[in-house]
Amino acid sequence: MKAFGSFHPAVLLTYFVAIIGIFMFASNPVMRVTALLGGILFCLLLQKKREIPGNLGFYIPLFLLVAVTNPLFSHAGVTPLFFLNGNPVTLEASVYGVFLAVTVIGVMMWCKCYSEIMTGDKFLYLFGSIVPKLSLTLSMAFRFLPLFVRRMKTVTTARRGLGLYSQRGFVDRIKGTGQVFLSVISWSLENAMETSMSMRARAYGKAKRTSFSLFRFTMRDGVMIFVTLLLFALTVTGMASGATDFFFYPRIGELSLSPLAVTAYSSFAILAFLPFVIEVRGALLWRYYISRI
Amino acid sequence: MRKDIIAVFLIVLIVAVLIGGTDIQSVDEYYLTHIDDITPDSETVTLSIRCDTILDNYDDLDPTLRSEEFVPKDGVILPPTEYVLRHGDTAFDILDRATRHNKIQMEYQGEDRTGYGSVYIKGINNLYEYSCGPLSGWIYRVDGEIRNIGCSKDTLRDGQTVEFIYTCDLGRDIGNSTVTEGSDMP
Numbered sequence: 001m002k003a004f005g006s007f008h009p010a011v012l013l014t015y016f017v018a019i020i021g022i023f024m025f026a027s028n029p030v031m032r033v034t035a036l037l038g039g040i041l042f043c044l045l046l047q048k049k050r051e052i053p054g055n056l057g058f059y060i061p062l063f064l065l066v067a068v069t070n071p072l073f074s075h076a077g078v079t080p081l082f083f084l085n086g087n088p089v090t091l092e093a094s095v096y097g098v099f100l101a102v103t104v105i106g107v108m109m110w111c112k113c114y115s116e117i118m119t120g121d122k123f124l125y126l127f128g129s130i131v132p133k134l135s136l137t138l139s140m141a142f143r144f145l146p147l148f149v150r151r152m153k154t155v156t157t158a159r160r161g162l163g164l165y166s167q168r169g170f171v172d173r174i175k176g177t178g179q180v181f182l183s184v185i186s187w188s189l190e191n192a193m194e195t196s197m198s199m200r201a202r203a204y205g206k207a208k209r210t211s212f213s214l215f216r217f218t219m220r221d222g223v224m225i226f227v228t229l230l231l232f233a234l235t236v237t238g239m240a241s242g243a244t245d246f247f248f249y250p251r252i253g254e255l256s257l258s259p260l261a262v263t264a265y266s267s268f269a270i271l272a273f274l275p276f277v278i279e280v281r282g283a284l285l286w287r288y289y290i291s292r293i
Numbered sequence: 294m295r296k297d298i299i300a301v302f303l304i305v306l307i308v309a310v311l312i313g314g315t316d317i318q319s320v321d322e323y324y325l326t327h328i329d330d331i332t333p334d335s336e337t338v339t340l341s342i343r344c345d346t347i348l349d350n351y352d353d354l355d356p357t358l359r360s361e362e363f364v365p366k367d368g369v370i371l372p373p374t375e376y377v378l379r380h381g382d383t384a385f386d387i388l389d390r391a392t393r394h395n396k397i398q399m400e401y402q403g404e405d406r407t408g409y410g411s412v413y414i415k416g417i418n419n420l421y422e423y424s425c426g427p428l429s430g431w432i433y434r435v436d437g438e439i440r441n442i443g444c445s446k447d448t449l450r451d452g453q454t455v456e457f458i459y460t461c462d463l464g465r466d467i468g469n470s471t472v473t474e475g476s477d478m479p
Binding site for chain 2: 075076077079080082083084085086087088099168170171172195247249250251253
């Protein structure tokens with residue numbers, strides 16, 4: 001069930017551009033944390049349950065790595081915690097590092113949701129006729145990593161079937177993975193070239209042509225795009241006026257609670273939790289209808 | 294298995310070198326509470342740290358720094374103070390000792406990381422390079438003269454006066470007429 005994914009591609013693209021765009025430029029900790037939470041909740045609904053532990057094992061160490069790196073290289077701030085080789089490790093730099101990690105992980109979460117929701121056909125539907133070459137390249141780039149992981153698995157399984165694997169220790173295993181990696185890289189590059197040649201052979205992008213799609217812009221999409229743009233405008237107004245500005249250096253600043261700032265926080269929070277709410281509502285409706293049958 | 298043992302050994306070695314090369318000090322250890330006492334026969338130099346030029350260019354200053362805590366009203370971060378000159382001390386050694394003693398924040402780039410083999414002072418009292426316009430940063434003078442040599446290469450003599458001064462215009466605003474990019478930064 002992807003209730004949010006059933007919106008028109010134009011609505012979805014607007015939504016993702018709005019949320020990721022604001023998130024990347026927001027300096028305010030409240031907005032960053034709400035966006036991260038919204039992204040995590042949405043991601044949890046979209047993911048398969050068995051993929052969650054593996055993802056936690058990736059994102060939590062990455063979060064810690066980003067958070068720890070900043071205070072090691074940035075020494076500004078008025079509250080030293082301790083000194084490393086004569087340079088201070090400050091409270092301000094550590095807090096900044098944590099919020100930097102919030103942004104990095106949060107944007108990754110939203111991009112993950114984006115690739116789940118905005119599948120290649122939706123992207124090509126939007127841009128295929130306007131900028132055919134660029135949109136084909138982009139949709140190939142978006143699907144590159146997931147495809148790469150799948151191919152890694154295929155090659156590893158094939159090698160195991162041939163008896164080409166080592167049980168002796170992890171150095172040998174790393175070596176084996178390296179060989180698989182190299183072969184998959186050349187496979188992927190070759191395949192990308194073949195794709196473009198095969199698309200050219202079909203005269204892709206040469207002339208106007210119609211294409212089949214199931215997408216229709218309905219009343220529901222109109223409401224959704226209006227709400228998205230309204231919330232986006234409210235948040236951007238708050239940010240542009242400087243009400244939501246927040247400083248970490250040299251001393252951690254105060255959180256602004258002026259009406260304009262609170263409006264920006266709340267509209268951004270609604271924007272960030274919108275997909276989660278829509279998904280949950282969709283799931284509840286689905287259950288309800290099933291129980292009626 | 295043998296390869297694994299070698300790999301683990303190498304990793305342990307790298308970690309040991311990293312930890313061994315890192316010097317961790319607590320705040321109290323870093324800030325010197327005691328400094329060499331001035332005795333009649335000790336050699337001394339006078340050090341001062343100032344940022345008057347910012348007061349004239351207040352509009353260029355980073356908004357987060359517009360407070361008396363970082364830019365004092367009279368522009369004096371450290372009034373002229375006498376410090377004991379140990380044998381072979383450079384201007385940087387005196388600055389380092391004085392900032393530690395007075396708990397003034399200071400960040401520098403080590404000799405091995407700058408291109409010209411001397412320490413580069415990035416910021417004092419949270420006033421960093423570029424904090425007050427694109428041509429701002431720290432500069433130092435010995436006996437009123439801007440030195441074209443890095444501050445950790447400049448060995449001092451008895452009775453000299455060292456001033457660390459913040460400039461907003463590559464040193465032109467504190468009386469340096471012959472500046473070239475980079476050569477004047479302490």
